[in-house]
Amino acid sequence: MPVNETIAHYSSWCYGSATGIYVLAMLFCLAEGAFSRVKQGAGNAAPARQLVGAGGPSTAESTTAPAGPSAVEPAMHIGRTIETRRPLPERLGRMGVALVVLGLALHLTAIVLRGVATDRPPWGNMYEYMSVLCFVALSTWTVLMRKFPIRRATGFVLVPVVILLFLGGTVLYTAAEPVEPALQSYWLAIHVTVVSAASGILLVPGVASVLYLIRTAYDRNANRFARLGPKLPTADTLDRLAYRTTIFGLPLFTFGVICGAIWADSAWGHYWQWDPKETTAFVAWVIYAAYLHSRATAGWRGTRAAIINALGFAVMIFNLFFINLVVTGLHSYAGVG
């Protein structure tokens, strides 16, 4: 199977452009946060604190916080309806989101072209895998923006995505190539698609949980994160966002790991042999299970749950970088060759 160099070239070009557009989008979104300070500062913090006190996850275990669109950031809606023309920072932010959508289109093109060029599912190496991860993460975020009032936090999701894409496009870049025999399996397509998608989805609760920690720190003491805190979505929103995306990402991740085991069984003869990659995936899975448990454990909801969730994603990233780049040298699969 020869590689179509021209198409591979177009793919790389789309990838680069998408990354550039995300950078621009990130700057726009972060600019919105930086310049909308005076307007939002006073109006937003008070209701947020009240919301957390009333319906946050720290209340009695089985009651649900008054969910649904009605409970979200009243201040923002007021601000919007009163003014006929949106203030500049907000327009910047909205342009940032529009750019994200444009970037996603290019990004998707890059992934598809890569697959066409190599005539295989386009996620056979780290560069391709990270590209898919970032694509899924941003798509998830874009979809969730319709359900959750999180547009203002878009810049914070773009930061890790841009870093990952940049590393992927430079340090980890791999020329388009077919993959070795052990990787030539439709389980590769299923396993890696699902795991990279799940990792992409789990990036969202990871970011949301970190933002949650910042937000609750601010809510408890307005001097901490005084500039950043009030511009973040409410703690309740972030908590719900983290939970809802986790319960979507985790089963997907579980499915991906099971597919990986099936693939390992057919390629290497053992469905599970505690190889570093498998082990770290297992550890991440256990941490997410701990996250779900922590939400049902008195005294562990809220801050601690958020820390566990962020830790879960940290382990996913650790698995991606450290285990791939540093540890694989220690162990090779019993593949042919």
Add this chain to the structure above:
Amino acid sequence: MVTRTVNEPTEQVAPPPGSPVRGLLAFVRNTWRGLVTMRTALMLLFLLAVGAMPGALLPQFPLNPPLAQQYIDDHGWWGQLLNRAQFFDVYGSVWFAAIYVLLFVSLVGCLLPRTVEYFRQATAKPVITPRNLARMPHHTASTVAAEPLAALDAAKRQLRGWRVVERAEPDGARSISAERGYLRETGNLIFHFAMLGLIVAFAIGKMYGYSGQSIVLAEGNQQSQWCNSGVLAYDSFTPGLRVDGTDLAPFCIRVNNFSSTFLSTAQADSFDAGLSYQDDPRNDPNTWQSYDLKVNSPLNIDGDKVYLAGNGYAPVFTVTYPNGQQRTNVIQWKPDDAVTYLSEGATKFDPPGITDPTELHKKQIAVTGLFAPTAVITNGVMTSSFPAPNNPGVAAQIYEGNLGSDSDEQSIFDIDQNMVDNGSLKLVAQANLSLGQQVTLPDGTKVRFDAVQRWVSLMITHDPTADYVLVFAVLLLLGLVTSLVIKRRRIWVRVTPAGDDDPAGRTVIDVGGLARTDQAGYGEEFTRLSARILDAVAGADRSTAGKDA
């Protein structure tokens, strides 16, 4: 919800004074209660995560023994200490076993009462309607012209799929209490039980399974036949704890051919071995079935799986003795370079017709050195530029003398260095040989490089529980999805006569809702459902009344 009972921190039961037996009982009870709390489960999960991690970061004996040994040697006392603490065999270590056994016990302890509770719940009626529905997280109300009973019936009809109970209340009101989402707990129990099953099946598989490797020439001849006759048939064999190797499935395999293709970058593209096999040669010694063995498609023979685990080259040498007698030998050489297949090995010859050991030990010959499938010679040094056999070459070093074949430590890839050191085995010739070329030794013996054959390394694994593990894994996933997707939620409808001061004799309807699972996002469903209920109730009587929430 029932499961919440385990969430509470354990209250410490003070050991009753006096009897040591009761003291012990109390201790056991307290330990047990502590073990089955959610908090303990959480801690054990963390421990499991932390405990599993060193296995990913340190080289492990079961996976890569030389590397683990290397690491220990490189790290002095620190390596010794880690080794003694079983950090190089984490998943076989006592402390890791302790963590998962504790988790296992905790899981069982947690599941038993939950299961009992679950079956009690299966027939339980939805709870009594709260007094003040306006206090519920979700609430809406309306006043309609319909009669209370008609209104309630109309509401009830909208609650298909809900477990519904209707109650009369002391003050003349009537209410419906409805609940659904019981499947959530079902899913949760399935999930936890499946995990239990998975752990057990995994452990049994480890105990009763085995795996091993064997190298076989891919020529379809006698040397290409391999039978699973016992441990000795294997080059390496890893039995489970309960496997002694006496009771293996007796299948036989013959490797007829092997082919590999490579990209121009030398990256492997495909490996393909043509096999014949017999399930049980004792039954039908003459019928063979064929199978095309590839990297991702193992052959399954009644629960034993055969994998294509490796491959390489076996150069064929012919020795022509001064008296005209010939000997041809072929043995696998091992690839040292995973990309170019530059290989090394030792092909050994006994002189024909000599039985006297002292004579024999003067005339044994070993051809060693390097084999290159695509030989490139720069300054007399042979390397391989490509993994395919485009231009096979051997950089041969030929030894004559005593190979020391009697000693046990013989490696098939090497000569006995001790014999070289003590002068019993002497280097007698060196040459770079292409196919068909030969070299003449000082005593007139000729050694010719004739041909190249292929060998494959077969891995045979037997895991009696792999299918069960898969079934449990699938159940685990289904249970997880069910328990995460399904919301346990309640809805209440109360109809109250509007009272004497309402001249039209209308009915007040209150609808309240509560989701029992955290962050469930019940709002949208409630809005939809309550609207439908209010519509139905309003329609129950032709005259529609204005809604006022």
